[in-house]
Amino acid sequence: MKKILFLTGDFAEDYETMVPFQMLEMVGFEVHAVCPGKKKGETIKTAIHDFEGDQTYSEKPGHNFMLNYSFDQVNVDDYAGIAIAGGRAPEYLRLNDKVLEIVRHFFETNKPVAAVCHGIQILTAAGVVKGRKLTAYPAVGPEVTIAGGEFHEIPATDAYVDGNLVTSPAWPGHAAWIREFLKVLGVKIEI
Structure with a gap:
């Protein structure tokens, strides 16, 4: 069974x-x-971001999400790909050197990477978007540009694929980015 590393944190969306x-x-x-x-068995607090007609999203308390693996036990060679949640967690997760090292591994080995919304902040901090085409939550667009990436503003329901990298602006794009991530991972679903 192939393994996916899923990076999240307190107040991720x-x-x-x-x-x-x-x-x-x-x-x-x-x-x-x-x-x-x-560690495995501990929880993170999530936040619900909604688009209610304001200049930016609103934020409300979400669920507690139980982690099923300990960060300190991660061996990057064990994973076929990585997915990174958005929300507020990426703004502090990107300050962790081990997180950045892990993300760089997936780019250096050309393994599939998916990031949504503010999750792209971890990619910019890791220095892996230079020369890449991607999307993010629009407020993260300037970071992508400063980091040398080519930011594409697309509808929140869509995804952008550049080689092994799949990105989406926000949770309304789940169906699109997860479908594209599965393709990059080599998964074929027939109906």
């Missing part, structure tokens, strides 16, 4: 944690949900 984790498990991957400084 609720849907961007729960839905991809469950969908990747549904198709048969063993998904290791991890957060720096936390």
